[in-house]
Amino acid sequence: MPETRDFELNPRLIELASGARRIVALTGAGISTESGIPDYRGPNGLWASQKPPELGDYETNEAARIGFWQERRRRYPQMLAREPNAGHLALAKLERAGKLLGVITQNIDGLHQKAGNHPERVVELHGTTHEIRCMACGRRYAGIDLQRRLDAGEADPRCPVCGGVLRSGTILFGEPLPPAAIEQALALSQAADLMLVIGTSLVVNPAARLPLIAQRAGAAVAIINREPTPLDERVEIVERGDAGPILGALAQYALGV
Numbered sequence: 001m002p003e004t005r006d007f008e009l010n011p012r013l014i015e016l017a018s019g020a021r022r023i024v025a026l027t028g029a030g031i032s033t034e035s036g037i038p039d040y041r042g043p044n045g046l047w048a049s050q051k052p053p054e055l056g057d058y059e060t061n062e063a064a065r066i067g068f069w070q071e072r073r074r075r076y077p078q079m080l081a082r083e084p085n086a087g088h089l090a091l092a093k094l095e096r097a098g099k100l101l102g103v104i105t106q107n108i109d110g111l112h113q114k115a116g117n118h119p120e121r122v123v124e125l126h127g128t129t130h131e132i133r134c135m136a137c138g139r140r141y142a143g144i145d146l147q148r149r150l151d152a153g154e155a156d157p158r159c160p161v162c163g164g165v166l167r168s169g170t171i172l173f174g175e176p177l178p179p180a181a182i183e184q185a186l187a188l189s190q191a192a193d194l195m196l197v198i199g200t201s202l203v204v205n206p207a208a209r210l211p212l213i214a215q216r217a218g219a220a221v222a223i224i225n226r227e228p229t230p231l232d233e234r235v236e237i238v239e240r241g242d243a244g245p246i247l248g249a250l251a252q253y254a255l256g257v
């Protein structure tokens with residue numbers, strides 16, 4: 001978190017954030033790039049190389065699962081080691097100050113919770129990589145426990161209770177988003193007085209629709225992103241740049257510290 005207000009923010013954004021009582025953040029992969037997790041569609045994006053598997057394929061094809069777990073075994077330790085950056089910490093600070101109602105995230109990295117946002121105030125539209133689920137009985141297991149099993153040599157780990165196929169808690173291609181998460185995201189969007197849209201290319205629904213839903217319900221919307229997005233022309237404020245320093249400065253101004 002910067003100690004000085006060294007970032008020139010749009011004065012209207014400072015005014016809105018200072019007066020806001022129900023800020024809702026909508027975050028995408030861009031808020032976590034400063035923690036060392038690449039985004040998907042940015043210039044160094046992972047879109048081409050690391051798409052999640054297709055739902056149908058995964059359930060029925062043992063080879064697809066083995067490939068998935070091999071890749072996960074290699075990557076998960078790095079994911080676990082990632083730390084929240086100034087952007088995540090600023091949102092947690094706004095929540096502690098009673099100004100932030102919730103975070104709707106497309107990310108699966110768990111960094112909002114690690115930064116201190118209450119888990120019940122974080123809506124994970126695409127699930128979480130820190131949870132493993134049984135496709136047969138629905139039991140849930142911690143990502144770290146599964147990692148131990150993969151490290152011990154299991155290639156296609158099964159549910160220890162019912163023997164069902166296990167999967168990551170992240171959504172697969174071809175799978176609908178969890179209805180409860182969509183409902184929560186809609187409710188938060190409609191309750192916001194200020195929506196901060198951070199580090200998302202806004203090309204995938206329903207996340208891409210949420211800022212307009214918030215706007216229709218009376219919220220001001222500010223987009224904070226390195227690159228242009230399809231909604232830039234339709235929102236009140238666009239801050240172009242890195243989320244960490246922008247949010248760090250914004251939290252300081254908004255909280256008058």
Ligand code: NAD
Nearest residue numbers: 028029030039040041106107108109199200201226242243
């Ligand atoms: P995206 O990759 O499509 O877009 C990221 C956007 O953030 C880009 O427009 C980029 O210019 C911007 N950006 C990158 N770094 C930034 C920074 N430091 N500050 C401000 N802006 C920055 O991301 P998306 O819209 O979230 O869609 C990608 C999908 O991939 C998501 O649905 C998510 O589930 C998944 N994903 C998640 C993670 C993660 O959990 N950290 C990482 C990669 C992909």
